[in-house]
Amino acid sequence: MQPSRFPLGSSLLGATLVLAAVVFAWARSTTPGGGPPARQPEPQAQATATATAELGAEVWAARCASCHREGEARGRSIPSLHGFAVDLLVAEGGREYLVDFLFDGRVRQVSNREVSYVKSHPEYDALSDAEAAAVLNHMLTSWGNVEFLPEEEPPYTADEIAARR
Amino acid sequence: VSPIETRHRADAARRRAAAVAALAYLILALLPLLLALGPPRPAGRRFWLELSLALGFVALGQIALQLALIARFQRISEPFGIDLVMRYHRHLGVLATLMVLAHVLLLGWQRPALWRALVPGGGGGAALGTGAWSTLAVLLLIVLSFWRRPLGLGYEAWRVSHALLGIAALVLALAHVLLAGVYAAAAWKQAILALWGAAFVGLIAFLRLVKPIALARRPWQVAEVRPDVRGCWTLALEPVGHAGLGFAPGQFAWLKVGVSPWSVREHPLSFSSSAERPERLEFGIKEAGDFTRTVGALAPGTRAFLDGPHGSFSCDFHPTPGFVFVAGGIGITPILSMLRTLADRGSGDPHALVYACSAWDRLVFRGDIEALRDRLDLTVAYVLEEGPEGWSGPVGYIDRETLASALGQNPTARQVFVCGPDPMMDAVEALLRDCGVPGRRITMERFNLV
DSSP: OGGGGSSSHHHHHHHHHHHHHHHHHHHHSSOOOSSSOOOOOOOOOOHHHHHHHHHHHOOOOOOOOHTTTOOOOTTTOOOOTTTTHHHHHHHHTTHHHHHHHHHHHHOOOBBTTTBOOOOOOOOOOTEEEHHHHHHHHHHSSSSSHHHHHHHTTTTOOOOHHHOOO | OOOOHHHHHHHHHHHHHHHHHHHHHHHHHHHHHHHHHHSSSOOOOOOOHHHHHHHHHHHHHHHHHHHHTSSSHHHHTTOOOOHHHHHHHHHHHHHHHHHHHHHHHHHHHHOOOHHHHSSSSOOOOOHHHHHHHHHHHHHHHHHHHHHHTTTTTHHHHHHHHHHHHHHHHHHHHHHHHHHOOOOTTTTTHHHHHHHHHHHHHHHHIIIIIIIIHHHHHOOOOEEEEEEOOOOEEEEEEEESSSSSOOOOOEEEEEEEESSOOOOOOOOEEEBSOOTOOTTTEEEEOOSSSGGGGEEEHHHHEEEEEEEEEEEEEEEEEOOSSSSEEEGGGGGGHHHHHHHHHHHTOOOOOOEEEEEEEEEEEGGGHHHHHHTTTTSSSEEEEEEEEEETTTTOSSSSSOOOOHHHHHHHHHTTTSSSEEOOOOHHHHHHHHHHHHOOOOGEEEEEEEEEEO
């Protein structure tokens, strides 16, 4: 027996600290907490395209419009999404980037179109996969963006979001 | 008040002090995590992501607390003993490193895009950058600590690097949390975190910059360097312009000799002299490292500075009717201090000493111990790995019989003090428990502090 090798005190302290981290994570992951408003009900799996578009507009109005209004630039920190949203989508890695950005709140540069807004964004992890897909599609098809949207870029689906987030 | 009651009160006071210190540690270490729970907070997310962030916050607290653990606050370390506090520091430091790694790996798993953003030019931003640099500082600190010798890093250079990397890791981690925003996106949280972090950096600044001013006001000089057995010395200091230093027998002090009080060249040395003589301090030194090999050449009159006393390895903190001392090699030094003090105080209690050494002619301070037998009720058992010709005492390592005979009829009555090399202390502790000595009656000091 070599009790002195591992003093009880530091083992107990360490265990308490790890436990505190686990309890914190458990408590936070099971309560939506503050921040953005509560979760919207998910649409039926067989929702029509119209229903999805309505959902996108609804989420936009509830979560995004307070800052982005109808996609116009505001001051130095909020860029215009008119055209810019599609620029982001078609840039290299842009499709994944839009999803990451929505959930991560962090911005990296997207290179081939010299897109260089590097600002933070609120995290919207409380959005369901379907809501996230719908609101991204709403952004990419509104304010004339649909005119620039390449045909080979399909709309986001809830499955695609689920795989990425 | 009976001796038994005194003893119980001392035990209870120590337990209370230990509990208070542990609680304070937990509260201070968990402060960043508790702050994160305050409003405003983001919506709850998946468990693994939240766990990653929680581990990051706890690791931040741990890194900060390591600066406090080494800051030599006698009142905080007393109930534990400084060597135990140092081991806590090592364990908790390693745990903090594992938490930092878990934080990074979990976050990278949950947010794969962050790996790509880490590459230079990846657009990661300041929050990610400070986090990455802080992680590197922590890893470098651990590598230098575990592989200092193979890497050829000198002790003083290591200490400087250790302190600077520790401070860098804390400051960068704090910047990382403040910049990342998520849980710290409120002015009041940021203000508390900044003050909290500044307090810990301030502790180190106090220890390294302000405390030496106090040391400089109470200088010492080398009075004498006396050779003992081969490779062992007694260094005597006397105060210059002040009354000296009160200490409890068995404690130690950090010595800076022949350098400025701000120098990082300092050495933890145990007092070997009586606590009843604060005006002339003696230290027992064995040649082992860069400094100790040069002790013999120190000239009388050399200026010295002392930061102390430190440590809880003292019979004064464990009042029992008589004591049992177990020494290995140069570990006799603090025990000699206790025996000399007990003799000066006219102690009539029964004391026992078990003193293990490699050979008869390597027994440090044997003359002093023999002289103390006339002044104290002291039984001495020498245990030699190799006995000289005609040796009838025990040979080899300290065994159960020798300890049992030193402990006497009631193994729970007297406090047992053990000081020596690590393997010996572990073996003796196991044997003592086997003899029926409870853990609270065993006080140990490991002298390879550093």
